[in-house]
Amino acid sequence: MSTGQQTHPGTHPVDDDLVRRLIAGQFPQWAGLAVQRVPSGGTVNAMFRLGDGMVVRLPLTEGGASDVSLEQEWLPRLAPQLPTAVPEVLGAGRPAEGYPWPWSVYRWLEGEIPEPEALSDPVRLAEDLAGFVAAMRSIPLPGAARAHRGGPVASLDSGTRAAIEELRGIPAEGIDCDALTAVWADALRAPDWDEPPVPLHADLMPGNLLVDGSGRLTAVIDFGCMGLGDPAYDLFPAWNLLPAGAREVFRETLGVDDAAWRRGRGRTLSQAVIALPYYRKTNPAMARNARHVIRAVLGETSELPAHAAAGGVGGWSPPTPR
Helix, strand or coil, X not given: CCECCCCCCCXXXXXXXXXXXXXXXXXXXXXXXXXXXXCCECCCEEEEEECCCEEEEEECCHHHHHHHHHHHHHHHHXXXXXXXXXXXXXXXXXXXXXXXXXXXXXXXXXXXXXXXXXXXXXXXXXXXXXXXXXXXXXXXXXXXXXXXXXXXXXXXXXXXXXXXXXXXXXXXXXCCHHHHHHHHHHHHHCXXXXXXXXXXXXXXXXXXXXXXXXXXXXXXXXXXXXXXXXXXXXXXXXXXXXXXXXXXXXXXXXXXCHHHHHHHHHHHHHHHHHHHHHHCCCCHHHHXXXXXXXXXXXXXXXXXXXXXXXXXXXXXXXXXXX
């Protein structure tokens, strides 16, 4: 959800002093509270703890500014209908002090970001995640736009294949790129979602989840990609977080059919193979999770035939990874 690293073009510099000036100018009731940057592997926003009970979110790029506005509009509507906590907007900030975009003050949410290799209760976490995804899908979102990663799987084809070829040129990663291509081709063959689009969080990365000491899901954060789309978008935790057994619990609890599972696996893989070469030298957390996804996907699909790598659809340029 936040970052201390400038990994995208057009990043605006932010620091503790800027936050203090913004708060003093627009929310004087909170002036004088301690300000401390929150370290994170995210890439679009910076987060600063404000006192004990609040956090300030500042977009680092122009693209992130629209995420703030989206959250300010939708989070108050979503919160009462979801089974886990979500960010509560306490203040909507305006451009000032040389900072060019809207920003927000949220209530601080307690919890830890889950680590895929250190989940204390992965099955219960899988059930919690499935409950969140199911609840999100059921909420009416009149007027909502398409989610950030909208469009059919085929729209991701040329960007995904280009990233796989880029990984092929990085022998140090030791990735079986033929196997990746076979998995991707299998996702392309899966039937597309042909029903009305459903509400999605659309960015269920481990860094956007919080768990308590027992490993249960307590909050989901960063709704900047939310919108309508293929329900397979919100299957990302199956491969970016959950081990194999809990992955099956997640699938069964949601009742995911084969076509959606293959699309979800392909979408998760696409994000990972685009992120890895982009972030491998600049953002260790994002690169580490991309490698985890690749291992999880290849472990699940080790029996796919090699000839599945043939075929594909072009005509897409990859977005900047989030």
